[in-house]
Amino acid sequence: MQLKIVGHTLAETTSIDSLNYVKNHENYLSIKREIDSLQKILYKIGYIENELKNIHRVNDSVFLTEIHLKKKYTSIFIYYDKSLFNPKLLNVISKNVFDTYFTIPFIELEKTLHYINSKISEKGFPFSKLHLFNIEIDNKSNLKANLILETTNQKRVINDIIIKGYNKFPSSYLIHYLKIKPNQTFNLNVIKTKTEQLNNLKFASEIKSPEVLFSKDSTTLYLYLQKTKSNSFDGFLGFGTNEDTNKLQFDGYLNLNLTNNLNYGESFKLLYKSDESDQKTFETNLSLPYLFKSPIGLDFALRIFKRDSSFTTVNQGFKIHYQINTKHKIYSGISSTQSSNLLNISTSSNIYDYKTSYFTFAYQYLKNQNLNSLFPVNSLFYLESNFGRRTESSQQEKQSLLNIDAFKILKLDIKNSLYFRINGAALNSKTYFENELILFGGINSIRGFEENSIFATSYGLLNSEYRFLLNNSIYIHTITDWAYFENKILNINEKLLGIGFGFGILTKTGLLKFNYANGKTENTPFKLSNSKIHLSLSANF
Template structure:
């Protein structure tokens, strides 16, 4: 084939594609220079691929002008300058800033309208024109909360009030006369999920007005439970006469086995000593939401502690639950103390819980001689009132609980073979994690207790010290009639399963028997590692009294492992 015709064909094809793919230019002007400035400020697209795109752009611009109050704007037919340039003219005309909307009070209440307008009257309310779309969307959402998920709102009979240069319209609400209620709640995945938690914890129950937004918010709170979680958002099946709610749940591993091994040097014998504890928590094994805890602790001071407590929530599907506790403490051959505690709790919502109960204590002096005058047989009976607040962060697998506060006060009497004496006690435990960012956080814990009495026995004082109170001291080695302590940690997460932290603890306590007041400090470091077996923790801490030098031989190493199963 000759080269000249071939080149002509190629050139023709190239120019043909160029013509097909050319860009069209759009220019829109107003009737005045001011109107043109307004149109330019709206930022419409000037470059388009075809005439259809230009038509859509001008329609979109007109809708914007309507929403801004230029309801009389008129689009003048286009003027084609050349094959690629188009000029449109838009007359904006008058701008209306406000609209009077008339409504029927039996369809929507005035209180709801007060949230979108500060000028609400018995038959109408006033809005800025630019707020119409957002306000109607909000009103439709509010109406849906009252059992009308398919409601529709629109403005009808829109007209111009020439005298006041404003707009007027009627609010038309289309909704079924019969309100939608939840008829059936169907659980998929974890069919044995305790139904009492739906009614009392999530506050979702049959015959409740249907509101999908509220339901989604409530079901998300399931992730605050340690024995169940939501695996997908809830779904709804609407039929002519009923509404069925589907919840998709999964049972979680909630049983834990916790223990630690501690060792340090005995200050008297200079020999290595070991201490430790075992802590077993069983949760929701009967699919009732119940929990059972068993604790046994033995430490280097020849002290032994046994605890067993049971929590039974939502008895007979009511919002009331019961907590039972048995605690036995033995101090070498000096004394034993037994606590029996029964509480009735009421779950206000997912975060708040209140308690009232009875605490009975009996302590026996095991020393036959009278060399220990501060240890005596006694019995106490306290009436207690408590409050608990919790806040979770389930997305953090290392620290799923972000905040907790527990406060308890008790009033009662201590009885001995000689006399009876009024007593009052206060207890508080609180902690909070301040998340600075995804990797850095600060942990602060406060713990304290006070016993108010005219006289004290050694075997009724509070005992603290060790890994769960002030670190760097022996377990339960400190006796106090009043104490307060603060644990702090700066935590840095190396990954989702490893973190390191500092230890800075401080405490103050009083012992009214010995007439002493002391300040204590603990310093150290630690790390945590989430393994297949559970969460492994290592702490190294050194404790000291105020105005005393550090003694590294008094350092304590604490090792613990919490296993979920």
């Protein structure tokens, strides 16, 4: 069946045709619904007096309908009570706001009333209603009306919060992380926005949207949460050819992260690494958030590093952190380092026994995307500054150490994305010891080089990857790493390049990653024997 709608004049017919109504229908009921829908559209755009004249059946397949549009009203003057409506609010929706009335285009009337009502609701009056009263014709193309507000005098606040599904969810995260607490003005839209931030937590997620129970004298908020797997075990196995012996060498590490096992939001990290160059690293980190239900948390760190039979270095750190919101965090604390020379005293070297003490200040921005199992973190920015002094024998020297680590995933489309990471550090001192230099190189810095094989007083590196998603559990990527470093002890500065490829597979056990990279210095060619292959497996439990 075909529907044709005409107006009282040719101009009206042209206006109706411009609305692109549906002309082909299966039955008469569908035709009737389309006519009703068109009339509602005409009301909204200003033809409030439009009149349906008739529905005439021309033949078995064609229905002819006539609608008189009549006059179109383009603006409306809305009179309001200043004690009920704040002129500042009205200035957002109208350029013509006066003491007793404001004007808007008629076509924006519905959107305007909805906006005003939503703002009133946000102030704790969810049952408020707006309507226009005494609607009259002001002149040829304008209307005027009174704006009436119907609401209760009782302002709604959150009286109680009940968590369903994860009853032991740490309450401090409600108050300081989500910033939802009792006696807070009730605003459902804001609450929904805040609870969506639960997806930034590793140990909890939202099952469904929050619900509200209104009683005569109280408002109860229900949150539906679930505890998620937040512990992870990560390790990798790497192998390559030793340049001196031409034999195959292996290296690897073990990384354990335990999160929220006590339902406190705490995290504990343990790292043990054994590298190709007979280097051993042991690290532990403990983070205790929201102590005594305050926004303040504590972080403890211990790192022990041993390089063959040359030296050992022990780093200890203590920080206080403040969670500004779900993405931003600041730190302040102290750290100390003690290093011991293991070499024979008569051996010529630049390795000394020394101690350092630093004051530490740091800032972190973290944006997760926990619904993405392959790439759970979208972006990170971490900046740390350390200021203090080094003591060797009886001599003291001022020092500073700066660190930066930042990365971002740029999504091009569903399957294609780019990954960029900037990492760097700089040690500032008048003199330098070999056993206090910054170490980098390997799978977590510039790929294609041995782990912690490069000693620097300062360095900067750029990791980049082009990633292609084969499906929801497999991706492949390129590797292009560039670095620049300085070593003021040896008076050298050099550029490094690492290129290669890799892939990641999400298995039942966890995320398996494979990287193949070849590294070279500025003035040397690529050698196949310098290639490094890294395998890692990160499993959640």
